[in-house]
Amino acid sequence: MASVKIAPSILAADFARLGEDVAAVAAAGADLIHVDVMDGHFVPNLTIGPMVVKALRGIVETPFDVHLMIAPVDPFIEEFADAGADILTVHPEAGPHVHRTLQTIRARGIKPGLALNPGTPVAALEPLIDDVDLVLVMSVNPGFGGQAFIPSQLRKIEAVRRLIDASGREIILEVDGGVNPETAPDAIAAGATALVAGSAVFRGGRDAYAGNIAALRGGSV
Secondary structure (H helix, E strand, C coil), X not given: CCCCEEEEEHHHCCHHHHHHHHHHHHHCCCCCEEEEEEECCCCCCECCCHHXXXXXXXXXXXXXXXXXXXXXXXXXXXXXXXXXXXXXXXXXXXXXXXXXXXHHHHHCCCEEEEEECCCCCHHHCHHHHHHCCEEEEECCCXXXXXXXXXXXXXXXXXHHHHHHHHHCCCCEEEEECCCCCCCHHHHHHHCCCEEEECHHHHCCCHHHHHHHHHHHHCCCC
């Protein structure tokens, strides 16, 4: 099994030096740069828009894994595509026709992803499994960093893993929320192939980033 991918969430970076932090975490071995986009409506927080993504795009070549926690989501797909997103992940609750949303993302040459909140059943993914390149299992309720991992989501990770395996497709199974060196091994054992982590990567300053990333990979084989 390949080493798990680590996707540092820039929500935990120093926003006064965001470009420098993103460059540093990419140099430290990040596989993806995870961008949390929140609208203060779909989730109870407000973060960044496509202008920030575009500004960061010129700094690193690491793929941008953009998680759109906004509703309605469809009007913003083109802007984030133009800004340089490599993966666009949406929630099935964020628009009236999620299949069309995923088709629109793929038509732009971008990998479509589907996010499942703790209260969103795996059944929401079943009719869409052939239309996604990434499934994001939220192990916290989205909206804030620093929350504790919800253990019951391990069963959901396992169920999604079975669904992906049955599809015969190469689909990233990503987990986001409360991921740290203690919870990462359980997520990986349940079938995760990518981990989103904020404070677990960015704490300790730039000299610590490489070690923090290595610690998260510790549970992978």
